[in-house]
Amino acid sequence: MDPTAVADIFATFRPVRCRRMFGGLGVYADGVMFALVADGRLYLKADVPFGGELAARGAEPFIYESGGRTITVSYWSMPESALDDPDEAAELGARALGLARHAAAAREANPRRRVVPHGM
Template sequence: MDEAAIADIFAAFGPVRCRRMFGGLGLYADGLMFGLVVRDHIYLKTDGDFARALEMRGAEPFVYEARGRKVTLSYWMLPEAALDDTEDAAELARTALGIARRAAGDTPPGTRKPRAKQSRRERIPGQDIT
């Protein structure tokens, strides 16, 4: 699958940057990897709930073999129907990007809560400061 086809599939999502990696492509938006392409299949970053939702749509996890063992990553195949429905693909990509943000400990600009200042007592445990 080439980069033009990926851009078409995710047209309603917005710009997707592709970066070559491990014989496939990493899919990036806002500087975060939210998906990958391996052997002409698109896989999206998932968590437990999203993986179950994709599984109910017939998707399968990304599995590879290393040192004689099967390794399953938290990426699941884009459902077949989403390949022809840019709105569906965009919604799934937004969900995957949100999961990638949470996994990276990142939040969209302007949503981060300010940290409370620590008192000196909290910074130096075990010392009595009076």
């Protein structure tokens, strides 16, 4: 998935910008990373409740291997239905952006402490 495809998915939501990172893309709105692309899949920032809702829609968590360990982070794949539905993509993008803003504000308030989104 390239930056143009990502922008098309979120066109109804708002303009997004992509930056290359770790072999994938970070997806930003208003200067905040709220999604990422890895291995051709789009993932949204999520907490436990939102991740559960995404899982119920067929989404999967973003998992990767590092140093012989399996790492799961707070991003879940965009449900297939939202990839073709601009309104659903906008709704999910808005929720992910809200969670990403909350996490960023918490990091700024206490930069020495790593913040885990509420419910994780």
